Amino acid sequence: MVEALSVNELFPPGRYFLMGNEALAIGALLAGCRFFAGYPITPSSEIMNFMARYLPLVGGTFIQMEDELSSIMAVIGASWAGVRSMTATSGPGFSLMQEGIGYAIMTETPIVLVDVMRVGPGTGQATKSAQGDVMQARWGRHGDQEIIAIAPAFAQEMLELTIDAFNLADTYRVPVILLPDEIIGHLEEVVEIPSEDSIIRIQRIEPKSPEEPHFGGDGARIAPMPIVGKGYNALITGSTHDEKGYRKTQDPNVHRRLAWHLVNKIRRNRDKIVKYEIIENESARIGIVAYGSVYRAAREAIDLAKKKGLRINLFRPITLWPSPERQLRKFAENLDAIIVPEMNTGMYVLEIERIVKDLLPVYSLTKIGGGEPITPEEILRFAENIIKEGIKK
C-alpha cells in the first residue's frame, strides 16, 4: 500500500488567494472525498484538473471517464464501496447526469455533484455565467423526489459548503448538488484553509446485520447504508424495491411508501437542512431575494440604496432546494414587496411566489445572455421604479 499525504501537508492552514473552483476542490479533499470521476467541460474543468493532480497524493483515485453518463455512475459505484465521491460538470454535462442523479435518489446513494452554471440551453455560451439550471437541479429527472441543492456566493463558501454537502449527502443518503454560477467558479479571492482536525465529517451508519433493512422507511428515519464487499449481501436496484432491496414493481403500496420516504426524508428535515442569510435594515418596506453571484450585487445595491435614504432588506437562500420556506415567509411578513433578481428568465422567482404571494407582490428582475452580471445599479433602479410607479396590488 502506497502511503498518502494529509491535505494539510499539501495545503497548510492559512490564507490563500484561490479561484472558486480550486477552493471547492480543496473543500472536497478536506471533507474526505477520495474518488472523483469526471469529463472535461467549461467552466468546471478546473475542479477536475485539480483533483487529477492532488487526489493521488492523498491516497485517492481520479479517473477521467468517456462521458458524463459514466462519470456519475462511477461515482455512485465508489460511494457504495464506502468512499466519499464527487463529480463536477456544467450545463450540457449536467443534462446527461440527470439519469444518474435519478438512480442515486432511488437507491439512496450519497454523492456530491457540482454544476458550475453556464449559459444554455444547448451548448449555449460555454464561458459565460448564468443561473438557468436552478429548476433543472430540482426537477431534472422523471418521477417524484427531493434533492438538496446549494448555491455558494464566495470562494470561501465554495470550500465550506462543499464540506457541508458531503455531510448532508451521508446524513440523508441523497445526491447533493452544488450550484455555483460561472462567476463564483472563476472569481479569485482570499480563502482561509482550515486545519484538517477542525473538519467535522459525519460518518455513515452501517447496518447491524445483513438482515437490517437497507432502504426506505417512513421518511422519519434514514436506513443504515451497507458498504459492498463487507458481507451485507446488499440488494441494490433502481427499480421500485422494498426496504430489504427486493424489486417489487407490481405492488402500488410498496412504491407509495418508497416515494413518500424519498420525498419526506428531505421535506420533514427542511429546517435542519436549510441555510440562509438575512440582512435587515430598520423600517425597510422592500426586500430582495438573491443567490449566488447576484447576491453579491444585491448586497451592494442595498448599501447604495441606504446612501440615498432608501432601506431595503435582503434574503439569501444558501440552500436553494429544499427552499427555506418558513424563513422566507417570516422575512416577507413586514414588507410591501419582494424583488427576485436572477441571471435567467425568471426561475427561482416561481418558488418565491409559491411561498409568499398571498402576503405581498413579487417582482422578477431578469437578465440573460453574454454572461453580463446584474449590476447593483440595475437592482437599485428596479427598486426605485417600483416605488415610483406604486407597488402592484
Next chain:
Amino acid sequence: MSSARYSHPLDKYLRTEVIPHVMCPGCGNMSIANAFLRAVDKIFGSFEKFVFVSGIGCAAWIPSPHFKADTIHTLHGRPIPVAIGVKLANPDLHVVVISGDGDLVAIGGNHLIHAARRNADILVIMVNNFNYGMTGGQLAPTTPHGAITITTPYGNPEHEIDVSKIVAEAGANYVARWTILHQIQLENSFKKALQMEGFRFIEVLSPCTSRYVPRNFGNLKNILDFFKKNTIDIRVAQRKGSTEGKIVIGEFVIRDRPGLVRSIQELRSRALNAWRSSR
C-alpha cells in the same frame, strides 16, 4: 411454492426465497449462472468479496436478485462504469458485470470499449441472445442480418456487430466466446478469467425462447442444433485457414498487461516521488 423445491448443491450462492426464478422455459440465462457458480465454488468456495453489477434486461436479472451477494442492479447501459467505481474504490473486491447484449453493446457500448481500453479490472459476462427479450424482442446490434424481430418484421436491414472482436481489439486481457451448450468450456473460462487481472470479457450465445427463437428458429431444438453445427472453435478455424462461414467460438485473447488498479497504484507512487523531490 417453496415446499416443492429440492435443495441444490449450489444453494448457498442463491437467495433461495426468490426461486423459482422468472426466466422463460428454455432460456439460457440460468445455464450460464450454473456454469458461473460451479466456477466460483471450485476456485473461491464462497461469494466473499464478490460484488455483482448488472444493467437492465433479462440477463441483468441473473445476479439480481438471485445471487446471495452484494448485487447492484443499475440503469440501462451503465453497469460497467458503476463496476469501475466499485473496483477502483476498493481494489480488494472481485467485481463482476453480468448483462445482456443490448445493455452492454448498444446503450452501453461506449463504456464497454473504454473499459477494455483502460484494462479496468472487472469481469464482464455478456449474454448474447440476439435481441431485446424483456421489451418484446426488438432489433439489437447483435441481431444477424436478415433476422426477424418485432422492429425488423421484414428482416434486419443492418449488419450485426462482432462484440468479442471489438473488445479484443480495444485492449482486454481476456476475451472468450461460447454458447450455452459449451458448459465445460464456459466453466473453465470463468475459472481462468476470475483469477486474472485487467479487463476480462466472456460472451455467451444463448437462446431467447420467447422472442428470438420462435421468429427465427421455430423451436429451441433448432437453435441448439444451430449452436452445434454453425460454430467453429478458433483453433480449428486457424488450422483450416477458414471459419467456413460459421460463428467463431473459443478463447480469442489471453494477455497479461497491467490492469488499471495496478497502473493507478504506480501513478500514486510517481506522484508522491514528484511531490517530495519538488520540496
